[in-house]
Amino acid sequence: MAYGLLIKNDDNEVLIDSDYPHYHFSGKYTHDSVTQVPDISYGGVANAAQGSNANKGMENMPSKGEIYVFTVPVDGTTPPMCFIKPTSSGTSAPYTGIVLTKQVSDEWEIHVFQSTVTSASPVLYCFAPLSQIDNTTSTTYGLKTFNSSGVATFDSRFKPLRVVGGGDIASPGLAHTGSNGSGYTVSLGINCSSSETSFTTQSSASDLIYYCPSIASACQEHTFSESDSGFHSWTYYAWARGDVWWCFYRSCFRIKSTSVFEANYGVYARGHVYEHVVDSTNVFAGLILGAITGGAYFAAAIAALIASGTFTSADLDGGNYLPYENSYRNNSANAFIISKASYYD
Amino acid sequence: MTDLYDINKTEQIGDEFILSVTLHSKVDSDWTDEYHTELLNNMTAHTQFKSSTGSMMTFDHNPSHEEIISKAEEYGHEFIIDKKVNQDFAYGNLADTRPIVTKTEGEEDTIEYTRNLHPDEFTNLYNQVPISIDLLPTSICKKGNLFYLYYVERLKPTQWFGEDETFFLYSVRIHEDTSEIKRKGYNKGNPNNLPEHRDILGERPIIAVGEYLDENAFTLYYPKILGEEVDPAIVDKPYLGSHFKDDILIYTREYKHDDI
Numbered sequence: 009m010a011y012g013l014l015i016k017n018d019d020n021e022v023l024i025d026s027d028y029p030h031y032h033f034s035g036k037y038t039h040d041s042v043t044q045v046p047d048i049s050y051g052g053v054a055n056a057a058q059g060s061n062a063n064k065g066m067e068n069m070p071s072k073g074e075i076y077v078f079t080v081p082v083d084g085t086t087p088p089m090c091f092i093k094p095t096s097s098g099t100s101a102p103y104t105g106i107v108l109t110k111q112v113s114d115e116w117e118i119h120v121f122q123s124t125v126t127s128a129s130p131v132l133y134c135f136a137p138l139s140q141i142d143n144t145t146s147t148t149y150g151l152k153t154f155n156s157s158g159v160a161t162f163d164s165r166f167k168p169l170r171v172v173g174g175g176d177i178a179s180p181g182l183a184h185t186g187s188n189g190s191g192y193t194v195s196l197g198i199n200c201s202s203s204e205t206s207f208t209t210q211s212s213a214s215d216l217i218y219y220c221p222s223i224a225s226a227c228q229e230h231t232f233s234e235s236d237s238g239f240h241s242w243t244y245y246a247w248a249r250g251d252v253w254w255c256f257y258r259s260c261f262r263i264k265s266t267s268v269f270e271a272n273y274g275v276y277a278r279g280h281v282y283e284h285v286v287d288s289t290n291v292f293a294g295l296i297l298g299a300i301t302g303g304a305y306f307a308a309a310i311a312a313l314i315a316s317g318t319f320t321s322a323d324l325d326g327g328n329y330l331p332y333e334n335s336y337r338n339n340s341a342n343a344f345i346i347s348k349a350s351y352y353d
Numbered sequence: 354m355t356d357l358y359d360i361n362k363t364e365q366i367g368d369e370f371i372l373s374v375t376l377h378s379k380v381d382s383d384w385t386d387e388y389h390t391e392l393l394n395n396m397t398a399h400t401q402f403k404s405s406t407g408s409m410m411t412f413d414h415n416p417s418h419e420e421i422i423s424k425a426e427e428y429g430h431e432f433i434i435d436k437k438v439n440q441d442f443a444y445g446n447l448a449d450t451r452p453i454v455t456k457t458e459g460e461e462d463t464i465e466y467t468r469n470l471h472p473d474e475f476t477n478l479y480n481q482v483p484i485s486i487d488l489l490p491t492s493i494c495k496k497g498n499l500f501y502l503y504y505v506e507r508l509k510p511t512q513w514f515g516e517d518e519t520f521f522l523y524s525v526r527i528h529e530d531t532s533e534i535k536r537k538g539y540n541k542g543n544p545n546n547l548p549e550h551r552d553i554l555g556e557r558p559i560i561a562v563g564e565y566l567d568e569n570a571f572t573l574y575y576p577k578i579l580g581e582e583v584d585p586a587i588v589d590k591p592y593l594g595s596h597f598k599d600d601i602l603i604y605t606r607e608y609k610h611d612d613i
């Protein structure tokens with residue numbers, strides 16, 4: 009660097025570099041609304057004369073988390089960094105993570121997913137480059153840097169982001185381990201152990217805020233099918249039923265203590281699609297479960313939900329939320345940054 | 354190759370192997386698909402139950418067949434279901450191959466032969482029927498001068514019954530000399546609210562009604578022993594049929610499996 013300002017700490021970590029736009033506090037935000045991904049439930053016959061009519065809904069399915077929708081007035085193409093001030097910290101706290109950051113006109117829509125429903129709500133502390141925040145002030149002293157183009161990149165008058173800890177964390181692999189269910193009883197609750205990473209010890213866990221977008225997901229399902237055919241009471245009979253229950257999990261996080269950051273999953277979406285066929289006049293080979301999971305029947309379920317306006321009512325994009333079968337994705341090296349709410353309150 | 358399970362997908366992430374497996378179950382039975390088809394063709398009461406469970410298994414290596422079986426059993430999966438194959442005691446029952454015997458006071462007992470279980474006797478009687486018949490009946494018997502031909506619901510004899518005439522069991526009576534035909538259809542319960550003649554039958558539950566389509570007559574069927582549960586299409590327990598013509602009781606018959 010032939011000119012400009014570069015400030016480092018004792019560990020040779022860069023604190024200020026005039027070549028790069030630094031993030032400054034743009035505001036503290038509460039949510040506009042709370043929503044959930046609608047249950048994706050679809051089936052043909054509520055009470056068939058033959059075969060089991062058990063669990064044609066969402067019995068035994070784990071509860072979904074909730075999605076807090078925020079509007080962050082940061083005008084510009086660079087997305088804001090949104091730190092979550094969780095509802096609580098510790099080993100009983102819910103897990104929370106940002107699952108969506110979307111520019112809408114001159115604002116940003118942020119979706120914060122929390123693993124369990126709570127009466128209290130998370131709060132966002134947001135940061136953005138100087139060019140994208142309201143940078144008027146009457147304060148006439150401090151430190152301000154510019155890049156080679158003369159654009160301001162740091163200004164101490166606008167609460168620059170102060171990082172007190174960070175690292176990367178791997179989310180668990182599968183959200184549910186062991187059997188996914190038996191018969192019409194589903195077992196898809198989250199039972200994996202949380203993963204954790206240490207950061208520089210702070211004085212108060214309840215004061216900490218964190219930035220850690222949710223990038224890991226897991227998707228697991230339980231399928232079951234039964235069929236019978238034969239001759240009884242002078243009548244041929246045949247019936248078949250096939251079901252698929254699934255959960256789509258998103259990674260989310262919590263402050264476990266003053267020095268430990270934890271990752272786990274929450275149930276982001278869930279569904280149950282079944283087909284139940286009874287035919288007393290014709291003997292057929294039995295419904296093939298693949299016909300349900302294979303796409304056509306499932307697509308019909310989603311189409312029906314979208315047509316009914318369910319997703320629109322929930323203010324969420326429609327989707328099948330069954331992107332893959334019994335696996336997980338992107339669970340490693342999820343960067344996180346820790347700061348303190350008290351710096352900005 | 355195994356018929357116990359199908360592996361739908363194997364995925365390795367790091368050192369972890371994740372298998373999506375469909376585990377199959379079937380009843381403890383030696384019945385083959387071919388035998389099942391034969392039973393269906395013969396209209397023999399039976400069932401063939403199957404189920405499949407989609408399961409996920411994780412291993413730290415690519416598992417062997419034995420390890421998949423072991424994991425399935427650890428999950429509590431039963432490859433063989435201890436579910437009694439449900440045979441009813443209807444005509445063609447494997448458990449009781451004796452024919453249905455009809456007993457009427459003052460008359461000789463009559464025997465009803467089923468096509469698949471008593472083919473020789475069935476054929477012998479059938480060949481004596483004086484008219485041309487489009488569809489082979491399920492069973493046949495002869496009472497006096499009348500041949501009784503029975504057809505199950507699935508094999509509706511459209512030679513004699515119209516589109517609107519629908520029953521769970523059909524019969525036609527064919528006079529051996531005149532070839533006169535009288536038709537009768539059977540309903541479970543008494544859906545058409547025919548007189549139940551409580552003054553004669555008391556509180557006996559009506560399990561079925563046989564309605565004559567060509568004369569003002571019908572038969573009320575009820576358990577022989579009050580309190581017994583009897584399926585009208587199944588003769589696991591004896592039941593009675595009281596025949597009324599012009600609202601006058603003509604006779605009462607008993608139906609049951611019996612030795613010839």
